[in-house]
Amino acid sequence: MLLTITTTHTPATDLGYLLHKHPAKVQEVELGKGKAHIFYPVANEQECTCALLLDIDQVGLVRANSGTSGNAFALEQYVNDRPYVASSIMSNAISKAFASALNGKCKDRPELVATAMPFEVKLSVLPVNGGEEMLYRMFGPLGYKITAIQHILDDQFPEWGNSRYFTVTLTQTTTLHTLLSHLYILIPVMDNSKHYWVNREEIEKLLAKGKGWLEKHPERQLIARRYLRHKTSLMNDAMTMLMKDDIPEEIVNAERAETIALPKPKLHDARLQIVCDELLSTPVRSVVDLGCGEGKLVKLLLTHPQLTHITGMDVSSRSLEIAYQKLRYDQLPDNQRKRLKLILGSLVYRDRRIEGFDAAALVEVIEHLDPERLRAMEKCVFEYARPAKVVVTTPNKEWNVTFTTDGQMMRHTDHRFEWTRTQFSEWCRKICEEYGYEAAIKPVGEEVEGAGAPTQMAVFIRK
Structure with a gap:
């Protein structure tokens, strides 16, 4: 398969600096599944074209057990189009052959990185699942002029009709970094397949290479779905992160539960430290943070070596993703990782994963539950999980007079209720009597x- 990138920028040979590939040399890059050959058919002041030609080892693809994403028939790993089309293998080649350009770096001419240039990209042959319309849905919103020639299945049998393969030409004035990021993501999206196993690392690639344009793309959900090979859990997590500025906050986290009228950072930090101190005021070895949000309390607990098991649970996959990042989970020493677990779950359903802990914390959680679901939470925590100690915090409704005239305004729009000190005391009394x-x-x-x-x-101690 062949990709060419052409510019008429003056001088056009600046393309060589951006790609970190000298126009006078033919270069090769090992791909693991074959080789990528980089050369310049044209290189002068008026026009410069860089070609990326892939030579794929079909046998190598089979031996690596990569295959294609489908399983239409038993011999698909041997009989397929992978060596002949622009696919995720081409994206892999772009990331290896043009790594510096894709990452927006140019050591010799750094000023060129932000320079918009007229580009023409030609892809031969691009498999498009969805036909020509899909090309326009994906590249059109990004400002490209698109020329697509669809190939018939077999010119000896025209009655068989057209194939899903196109020769595509894209033209636009943009930066090379942006152009390559579009190609890197959208080539496998058009193909709707990948030659390798997709895991959570693909979310990071999608967000990194899509930064600055993917979150604004009208087809971002379809792009995420196809890029992540229709893995629903990965797609949902990617979309919550992409749409973080467009969706309301619905996670249980006190950092977002306070309004600007509250001294949020100081109060929240103090509250977490007090809860941490209360949890550790008696000998405990295991703690579960119910409604852990982005993991701030968990981070505090990790500094105490006497805790051998620390679990954070939240209803929001986005919050847990952020918690993983902020806790630098992948960089933790093995002994620290063994102590820590983050799980997705709800407090209104019995969950055996939260049973057997010495202590539990619910920091600014209960007020986010509908009153009719509060009963279910009580049974899950105090009857089924039944830790020896439970620390619960919630806003004091009476304090609201300090930032509103009648004291009736709640701290956050997601709060379902806020209790006075008397109401909270009464709720605690009922919990103690019943459980x-x-x-x-x-x-x-x-x-x-x-x-x-x-x-x-409230600090609850089991009798």
Whole structure:
């Protein structure tokens, strides 16, 4: 398969600097499944064309057990189009042959990175699942002029009709870095297949190479679905991260539960430290943070070596993804990783994964539950999980008079209720009577006369 990139920028030979490939040399890059040959059919001041030609080892593809994503028939790994079309193998070649350009780097001429140039890209042959319309849906919103020639299945049998293969020419004035990022992602998207196993690392590739344009693309959901080979869990996580500025916050996390009228960072940090201290005030070896959000309390708990098992659970996959990143989970030493687990789950259904812990924390969680579902949470935590200690914090409704005239405005639009100190005390009393606990209620934050502290905390101890 062949990819050519042509520019008429003056001087056109600047393309060689951007690609880090000298126009006078023919170069090769090992791909593992074959080789990529890089050469310049044309290289002068007026026009410069760089060609990327792939020579794929079909036997190597089979031996590596890569195959294609489909399984239409038993011999597909031997009989397929992979050596002859632009596919995810081409994306892999782009990332290896033009790594510096794809990452927006140019050591010798750094000013060229941000320079928009007129480009013409030709792909021979591109498999398109969805026909010519799909080409326009994907490349059209990015500003490309598209010319597509569809090939028939067999010129000896024209009655068989057209194939899914196109020779595609794309023209636009843009930066080379942007152009390559479009090709890197959209080539396998057009093919709707990949030659390798897709895991969570593909989300990072998608977000990194799509930064600055994918989040604005009208077909971003379809792009994510195809790029991640229709793996629903991966696609959902990718979409929540792509659409983080477009969707309302629905995760249980106190950092977002406070309004700007609250001294959010100081109060939240103090609250987490107080909860951490309460959890560790008695000998405990295992703690579960129910509604862990982005993992701030978990991070505090990890600094205490006496804890051998720390689990964070949240209803939001996006929050857990952020928690993994902020905790630098992949970089933790083995002994630290063995202590830590992050799980996706809901507090309104019994979950045996949260049973057997010495202590549990619910930091600014209960107020996000509908009152009719609060009962289900109580049974899950205090009857089924039944830790020896439970620390619960929730906003104090009476304190709201400090930032609103009538005190009726709630701290966050996602709160389903907020309790006064009397209401919270009554709820704690019922929990103790029904499930066999004792509770101590404590204020968190600076107290105001007549209104109390911004946060109220209960420490439940199982009898």
